[in-house]
Amino acid sequence: MTPLAGYLLVAALLFAIGLGGALIRRNAILVLIGIELMLNAANLNLIAFWRYGPHPEALTGMMFAIFSIAVAAAEAAVGLGLIISIYRHAQTTDLDRINRMKG
Amino acid sequence: MSIPFFVISALTVAGGLAAMTLKNTVHCALALSVAFAGIALLFLSLDAQFAGFAQILIYIGAVAILVVFAILLTRGSETPTDGVHSGTWLVGLAIAAAVFAVLGWAVLASAPGLHDEAAAPVVTVRDIGNALMGRYVLPLEIVALLLTAATIGAVIVAMHEKARTK
């Protein structure tokens, strides 16, 4: 039986990796990937807490994770749409070069 | 701690690391799907069958594909010549490490108080469906609205300029 802390640590590690990627990479798509990883880490936490929580039959954590997955799908669609739109406009997805504050 | 957990975690973390460090963007996306699969397996090991399969269906079947498409549409698969990391990558790395340190600290600090033993909950898909249609019906409807709005929004954002240039 794996203790809850194990899952939490893995989630924390994934979160840190995602954050690091989002902070370091220059490609906007990879930043988005990093954010997806962070979201997944959060989902892992939700599921883990649901599994080890006092009332798993209430399904709260599970529902939260399912909704979070759905919202993440929407977020990915909009985010990638934005990136494509930015790319059309600026001909690059390099975040270091997309730093103008006006169109 | 069991061996499957270690294997799966290692797979997930390796996938995540690869996704964030590889030079070729497409490789990153593929590594990302490995990480997604790993997380789905972690869900399964937590007896969350539905969430695990939903994770595979949505993240690998949709999000990863979407990412790949976006990469191809923005010519991101060509590795840039001037490096893939931002100029201040060291700062970013430090901050990420700090975040992990804080989170790990928090987990370890509270570890003694956590429940480690719990009977596997018997949750069928039917229960989840009933919950979605009963107690959580309002969030479900809102998510449906959100998804619709997001779909329309994504299409409009991505099509806008094209419509103008035509």
Added chain:
Amino acid sequence: MAATIDQIWIFFLHWLVGFLPAAWQHAAAVVLCVAAIIAVFCTLFALAVLMERKGLGRMQNRYGPNRVGIFGILQPVADGIKALIKEDVVPFRADAVVHFLAPVVLVVTVFMGYAVLPMGRHMVLVDMDAGLLFFFAMGAATELSVFMAGWSSRNKYSLLGAMRAIAQMISYEVVLLLASIAVVMIAGTLSLPKIVDAQASYSGIFPHWYVFTPWGLAGFLIFVIASTAETNRSPFDLPEGESEIVAGYFTEYSGFKFALFFLGEYVEMLAVAGLGTTLFLGGWSAPLSVLNVLPSWFWFFLKVMLWICFFIWLRGTLPRLRQDQLMNFAWKFALPFTLLNLVVTALWRILGPGWEQWVFCTAILAAAYVFMSLVGFRANRVGPRRYRYAE
């Protein structure tokens, strides 16, 4: 006696496993089952290829393979040996690792789907509560392998083929899923064995298959069309349209890797046929109650092979669609229609048994079909083609 034959494989498995120490029995049973599934479906694959080549040959007024073995029966073996000993060519600029992984991922994910298919009474590897979802999750993963193949080849035909294939698979996967959900709404479960159980009763001698209900028939027809598209079969074989893009995403594959792709494609076809059989055609249940003397697994495989024959027939009959027709059909006809089918299914369930459910559901579906085809085909005026490019 009939019951014994029905369960003969289970008995055989128990007998075989009985030789092992108790601690190993479970693992050994799983391994044996997996091996059996792989062996059976690889054989079926060979059979299907042979059938296809012979059948197409007949339809095109030629013989088809008839040199190796009696009536060319050993042709698949010869093909396999040829694929094994051929040189494995990897294009110069290709991404070798991804290029290698793509067919492996395809075959593995496709075979995973069989884990939840009930192939006979009590003959299912894992009776998962979310079996249908598992099947579709595995189906979704094949898209990634297609992309890997297309992208890693560094060939524009491969990439175009992969993009076409993914766009097509995503579009039709939605339809496929929605058509299946109608069944789930009535059966009240995602577990495939339970769905079969729900259909395995009879009124008189006639079975309660879902295809014999208005919504079931509509769902079944949509499912057939969508599954043809999902498996990139003719008339939806644009991703590998040889006159346009050579062979699509496996243009650059040769030797054993090509064989793997070939295997994956046919095994996916068999899997989708098995799923459709399970959802709409009563899975392993016999078409008439008196025919239950024949074993359940016989009926399952018979139905699947009939389905494959139907696919072959389609391929020999229909010309290939255009990309815009393909997309229009998926998004403007099939998707709204399946959504309506869901509503009708709900209505079916609300109305409960009685003549009303038959009349209303049939009327709504028929009216919607007529209306949508009128509207849809009215817009399809013949004229110069208009192209819209991705960029």
Added chain:
Amino acid sequence: MLIQEGAAAAFHPQIAGPASFAVRNLWLVPAVPIVAAGVIALLKQPRRKLSAGLAIGSLGFSMLLAFVAFAHVAAGWASGVAVRETVNFTWIQAGTASVALGWVLDPLSAVMLVMVTFVGLLIFIYSTGYMAHDENFTRFFCFLSLFAGAMLGLVISNSILLLFMCWELVGLTSYLLIGFWYHKPSAAAAAKKAFMTTRVGDVLFLLGMVWLFAQTGTLLFYNNGAGSMEGWALGGLISAHAGLGLTAAGAIGLLIFAGAVGKSGQFPLHVWLPDAMEGPTPVSALIHAATMVAAGVYLVARVYPLMQAGAAANGTTTALIVITWIGSITAVFAALIAIAQNDIKRILAYSTVSQLGYMMAGLGIGGVAVGMFHLITHAFFKSLLFLGAGSVIHGCHEEQDVRHMGGLKAYMPWTFATYAIAMLALCGFPLLFSGFWSKDAILESAKGWEISKGPYYLLVFGAVLTAFYMTRQVSYVFFGKWRGHHPAHESPRVMVLPMAILALFAVLLGLIGTPAWPWFRSFLEGHGAEANLSVFGEPAFLMLLGTSCIVVFLGIGIAWWLYGNRSPAAEEPDALEKAVPLVWAGLRDRLYVDEFYDVTVIAFYRAWARVANWLDRRVWGGIVAGVALAFRGLAHLDRLIDESWVNGGFDKGCEELSTGGGLLARMQTGRVQTYLRLLALAFVVLAAILIWSSRP
């Protein structure tokens, strides 16, 4: 009149028990045409056949169901059970109060259902011929279907609220159909007028409904003894007083009757109905003759228990007396006007108003059966008259002035034959025609009314007038010689056939309500009917027959003497005009009711609008301007203060701010990752503080 007390007691209302097939599926009767209307609305203009087919098919389906329902009720009646089955459901639940809707199947609604679907179907079929050349054919059938659905919903509703909704819906479709040719200014104006005028009655109806709800707490008519038309609620309504010597029941009844006055074109709200003839003729036949205008009568019949509640010893109430007088006055008033009209449809419109007056009077005096019988027979022969008029108009190339017609019996034999039958039925030609029996029943009960003989004389006079103006019209249109320009032609078969069927019924329908075999009355009132031919020999009946004969022959005779076969030139003054020009002018101008409204109600509104306008411009505008002026003065003052000493300090502060802003702006690099970095840093700090502070 012939109520058999013993037989009535043998009938016991059947309320409980499982709902029968007919009543369970009764909702389909209005639902199917409404759905058809929705589908037709989605069709494009060129899909004429499909739209007409949908409309006719849906109404045909409704008719079949209506017949099933009728058969169910009739079977119950035959086996001695007064069928009244309801299906009720809660629509809105707000706290303890709930609003329930439902539908009811009883003899009243069954009879109406059959009539509306049957007449409606014939008129639908007729319309395919009449509207064949109209470019908005599909729109027409969409509206017609919607109307049919709404009307059927009105008929079956068991809730006054549902009835009101359908009531408004038929009002809307009436508006849409009167204004169908909206490019004609007169049609648009007529539609508006109809809508506004009926609105007056509807407001009062709404008030009555709200009052009823407040008093009884239910909007259902029948609900196993708890409905507003059943014992308990009625008792409460009788005991509550509303002032002016009225009980609450009486007051509510009068308010609801006001709604009926508006919809059924009773005096003084009749003015919209003649103008409504601007709509296509099938619309006039269906909506403004047979069904919608009869809805008012039906409403009164539906709430009859309320009207009758707390009846005095002479069997009547204030509400019923008012209804009787209004009906009688309308009957004569409209008949007078009808004499001097020259538009073929306008004559019929005034005739409709007059006949509706008869129905109301019949309800007021004789009860539901008398009024409803006239409603049903009238629906058949009046829609036939309208269809005939439509046929004439069609055949005469859209000519509507009777002075430009003449001699049509040679050109249009079928139209003439059916029109003549309907005309005789309307006049109440003795024995043969349905109109005779229904009108006779009204006259008979009026004669026996204990309150006053006034209505009787009025109604008899009205009958003379009816015979007179109908004869005048027929002789203008069908006799004499052709005065138009292009020769007329007979209408297509699709138009003639419905007319022939209606003509058949215009004759036969009288048989169900003769005094010898009062099946209709007993069916509605729920007791057995016995054939008793000896009634025909009774002196009372013979006397009434005699009166009727005298009345009818008098009217027809005078009219024939004045107009018969003369066919004067169109410009020549009317025969009656030569005799009494002043009276004629008054009648021709519709007794100045419209003008009266113009100088009273409308003038009042105009004046009020002018006052409001003046108030707006002068008073409110002045106040606003004054306030603005005051603020401007303050602003000037403010500027003085500002410029002298506030500015200095403010400039200094701004400089400081902008320097600080510049410093802050340096953090806004426009690079997402910088922001993310700061976020993460802040998170680290926050989390560290939290963990540190919560250490055990």
